[in-house]
Amino acid sequence: MLGLEMKDFRLLLIVIGLTMLAPFILNPFPEGSEMAQFNAGYPDLMQRFVIFGIFAIGFNILFGLTGYLSFGHAAFLGAGSYGAVWMFKLLSMNVLPAIAISVIIAGLFSLLIGFISLRRSGIYFSILTLAFAQMSFALAYSVLTPITGGETGLQLALDDPRIFGASQTATGNIPVPSLFGLEMRSSYELEMGSWLFTFNVGYYLAALFMIIAFYMSIRIFRSPFGMMLRAIKSNQTRMSYTGLNARPYTLAAFVISGMYAGLAGGLMASMDPLAGAERMQWTASGEVVLMTILGGAGTLIGPVLGAGMIKYFENIFSKINETILHGWFAFLPDGLENLVVAMVYPFIGKGWHLTLGIVFMLVVIFLPGGLVQGGQKIAGLFRRKKAEDAKPNATEPAE
Amino acid sequence: MGLLEVKGINKRFGGLQALGDVNLSIEENTTHAIIGPNGAGKSTLLNVLVGKLIPDSGSVMFDGQSVLGRKPHEINQMGISRVFQTPEIFSDLSVFENVMIPCFAKRDGAFRMHAIESIFAERGIQEQADAILADVNMVEKKDMLASSLSRGDKRRLEMAMCLVQDPKLLLLDEPTAGMARADTENTINLLKEIRAQRGITMAIIEHDMNVVFSLAERITVLAQGTPLVEDTPDNIKGHPKVREAYLGEAQV
Numbered sequence: 001m002l003g004l005e006m007k008d009f010r011l012l013l014i015v016i017g018l019t020m021l022a023p024f025i026l027n028p029f030p031e032g033s034e035m036a037q038f039n040a041g042y043p044d045l046m047q048r049f050v051i052f053g054i055f056a057i058g059f060n061i062l063f064g065l066t067g068y069l070s071f072g073h074a075a076f077l078g079a080g081s082y083g084a085v086w087m088f089k090l091l092s093m094n095v096l097p098a099i100a101i102s103v104i105i106a107g108l109f110s111l112l113i114g115f116i117s118l119r120r121s122g123i124y125f126s127i128l129t130l131a132f133a134q135m136s137f138a139l140a141y142s143v144l145t146p147i148t149g150g151e152t153g154l155q156l157a158l159d160d161p162r163i164f165g166a167s168q169t170a171t172g173n174i175p176v177p178s179l180f181g182l183e184m185r186s187s188y189e190l191e192m193g194s195w196l197f198t199f200n201v202g203y204y205l206a207a208l209f210m211i212i213a214f215y216m217s218i219r220i221f222r223s224p225f226g227m228m229l230r231a232i233k234s235n236q237t238r239m240s241y242t243g244l245n246a247r248p249y250t251l252a253a254f255v256i257s258g259m260y261a262g263l264a265g266g267l268m269a270s271m272d273p274l275a276g277a278e279r280m281q282w283t284a285s286g287e288v289v290l291m292t293i294l295g296g297a298g299t300l301i302g303p304v305l306g307a308g309m310i311k312y313f314e315n316i317f318s319k320i321n322e323t324i325l326h327g328w329f330a331f332l333p334d335g336l337e338n339l340v341v342a343m344v345y346p347f348i349g350k351g352w353h354l355t356l357g358i359v360f361m362l363v364v365i366f367l368p369g370g371l372v373q374g375g376q377k378i379a380g381l382f383r384r385k386k387a388e389d390a391k392p393n394a395t396e397p398a399e
Numbered sequence: 400m401g402l403l404e405v406k407g408i409n410k411r412f413g414g415l416q417a418l419g420d421v422n423l424s425i426e427e428n429t430t431h432a433i434i435g436p437n438g439a440g441k442s443t444l445l446n447v448l449v450g451k452l453i454p455d456s457g458s459v460m461f462d463g464q465s466v467l468g469r470k471p472h473e474i475n476q477m478g479i480s481r482v483f484q485t486p487e488i489f490s491d492l493s494v495f496e497n498v499m500i501p502c503f504a505k506r507d508g509a510f511r512m513h514a515i516e517s518i519f520a521e522r523g524i525q526e527q528a529d530a531i532l533a534d535v536n537m538v539e540k541k542d543m544l545a546s547s548l549s550r551g552d553k554r555r556l557e558m559a560m561c562l563v564q565d566p567k568l569l570l571l572d573e574p575t576a577g578m579a580r581a582d583t584e585n586t587i588n589l590l591k592e593i594r595a596q597r598g599i600t601m602a603i604i605e606h607d608m609n610v611v612f613s614l615a616e617r618i619t620v621l622a623q624g625t626p627l628v629e630d631t632p633d634n635i636k637g638h639p640k641v642r643e644a645y646l647g648e649a650q651v
Contacts, residue, residue, distance in 0.1 A: 003517055224503050224521065225514035227492070231500050234489040241449065241487065242501045242560065243475035245509040252512060 008218050011300060015214055019207040022046055023197045030194035034327070037319060040312055043187055043200035044271075048311050050203065050210040051267045056291040056303030057210075057217050058260020062253050063289070064298035065226060067233035069126045071285050072113065072133030076106040076258040078140065078280030080265025082147070085154045085275045092164035093175045095184065095205065099266040106262020107255055114254035118247060121236075133285055140277040153276030177270045179205060184271055202271045209267060210304075213260060218300060220256070229253050261288075294363055296370025305371045310356065317352035402427040402568060402600050403448070408457035410443055410624075417443040418454065419624045425568070425617075430594055430601045432611045435621035436644055441604045444621070445572055448602075449481050450474045462567060472509050478567035484576050486553040488560065490546035494537060497545050498528040498559050505564045531563040535589070551582040555589065562593060569593075571603045575610050587613050612636070620644060 001009040018025065027041030040046070059073055080102030087098035117128040140148040148154055156174045160167050169175050177184045184202035191197075220226045231239055232246050239246050269275055278284070287310065295306025325341045325348065332340060347355045367373045401424035410418040418440045425431045435441050446452040448459060450471045459466045466474050475481075489497050502524045507513065532538045535555045540548065545556060554574065561569055574590070575583040587610055593599060594614070605611045611618065611632070618635045620627040622644040628635070635641055 003515075003520075005517075005519060219517070220514050222517050222519070223514050224499075224507075224516060224518055224524075225512060227496055227500065227518060228503070230492060231489050231496075234491040235487055237483075238487040238489060238560075240471040241475055241481050241483075243472050243504040243509060243564070244500070245470075245472050248510040252514070256514075 031196045045315050046203045047271050049308050050206045051264050052307040053304040054210050054213045055264035056307040058257040059288045060303040062257035065229035070129040071126045072129035073261050074284035075133035075136040075280045076261035077265035079109045080106040080262030081269045081275035084266040084269035088273050089160040095270040102266025103259050103262045107259040110255045110258020137280040155274045206267045296372030299372040302370045302372040313356045320348040404460040406458045408454045410454045429616045431617045432603045432615035433619050439621040440624040480561035480566035481570045484573045486557040488545045495541040501560045501564045502527045531559045535559045569601045
C-alpha cells in the first residue's frame, strides 16, 4: 500500500487515525471537572505536539539511523521560522510560500553546517554542530538584529510591504496567517454534553504535514539509502572497504533532517507569526535529542511519542500549582496534607523538569530503546499470556 | 604485466623503515601469498594497497591504473576487495542486509540517493544476495543479526560480502588468525572452492604455514620490509634464506 509493507502501512494508518481524532482523544475529561486540567486538546498544545513531532522525526533520520548526534538542530528550526516570518512580511499571509521558504532556507543552512561538521564524527561532530548553533543564536540575538529583530524577535508590523495582500486589515489590525483565506487560528468548537472539543485549522494543517513527514520517514527507513545510513552507524570501515563513500550519505541525512527542522520552524511561525532567537538556543537543540531518545531513537514512531510526552509534561504538569495539590489531598488530616503537598510540590509546577528528568533517567536505564521498547515489552507480555491461555484449549481435544 | 604491480615502495614511520624498495607483481588468476616473520611489513604493504597508507615513494598499479592517493572506497570500486584479520561486518544489520549492501555498492557506485525506492522492490539485488548466501551455506541464517553469528560464520559472511562484488583481486589479511583447527580447515576449503569456481586472483597475508602451502601458487617472503625471495611453494619450502628469516618461528 503506497509503496509500504503491510506492517508499516498499518502504523501509518494508526498515526493518521490518532492525529485526526486528537481533539477527541486528548480531551477525555469533561469541562469543569477536576480532571479537566489534564486535557491536552486545546489548539496551542495540539499544534505543538505535531510540530515538535515533525522536528523529532527529522532528527531521528540523522541520529537514529546514522548515529551522528547533532546538538545544533534548533538552528535550522530557528532559521526556518525567520524565513517564514519574512515571507509573511514581504510576500503574503498565505502559509504555503512561508513554509516552502522555511524548508529551503533550513536545507541550505544545514548543507553549509553539515558540510563542515561532518568532517568529524563522534563527540567532535556534536561539538561542531553545537558551536554552529550557538553562533547562529548569538548572531540572531545581536549582530543580525535588522534581519532577526534581535532581543524582541521578528514580528509582523502594521507597515509591512506585503506584495500580495494588504499591510493592514480594514479594521487597522495586522492580518493573520491563513491558507487561502482559511485562518490558522480559527477553530470549530463542538459541544457534546459537558465535553468540549476544538477543531483548529492550524492544527489540522500541521497534522497533515506531520503525516506526510512521517510517511516520508517510513520510506527513507525502508529504502536502500536508509539501509546505508544504518550501515554507517554500524561499521564505517566496512562501509568504505565496500566501495561506499560515507560522507555524501551522512550529508544527505543531515540536510534532510535539517529540512524537517525547517518545516517545523515554518509551521511554528504559521501558527503564531513571530520568531525569536531563543528558538535557536542549545536548550532547544537538547530538547529534540531528549524527545528522540525518550521515545526510542532509530524507531519510526518513537520520536513522535517522545515529542508528545515532553510537550505534555511541559504544558500540563507545569500548570499544577500548590492550591490544586491542596485540593487533591484535602481528605488527609491537616498535618499530613501539608507534608504530602510539600513532598509532591517539587515535582510539579515549575518543578516539572524534575519529573521529566526522573522519567528520562528511568527510561534510559531500564528501556534503552525508549518508550517504543517499553510498548514492545508490554505487548510481549500480553502475547505470552495469550499463548499460555490458548495452550490448555489447544490440548483439550486430545484428552 | 601482472594484475597488481608494486614498484619501489618505501615507507618510513619515524626512524623505522617499514617498507624498503618493495617490488611485487601479482599475476592474474593466481593465489599469491605474502609471508614473513612479525614486523616484516606485511600489514603495512596491505594498507598501502588498499589506500589506507600512502607510501613515501614508489608506484602501485592495478589493472593499468595507479591506486596511490585514492581513497579506500575508490580502490574498492576499481575491483579490490579486502577481508580483515578480525571480520569487519555490519554487526547491527541482518546477514541478508550485510550482503545486499555490497550489491548496491557494485551496482550504484560510491553514492546514490535512492531514498524513496523500497528495499523490498529490489528484486535483482535480493536474488544476488540470496545466491551468494547459498554459495557460502548461510541461507538459513539470512535473517539473523550479524553480531550473533559465530566467529567462523562472521568470516564466511565477510567473504560473501567481498565475493558478491565479483572483485578482480581479493586481499586476505590473515583469514584464519585465531581460528580453531576445524574453522581453519573450513576456511581453507572455502577459499579453494572460490579459487576453483570463480577464478578470482587472491593475495593472502598469512602466518600459518599450513594455510599458505595449501593455497598459494606463488609466495613472496618479506623480511624487515624487503622482499627476500619470490617463488613457487615447493621452492620456498627448502630455501635457505627463508629458513634463516623464520629461524625458530616455524618448521618449513
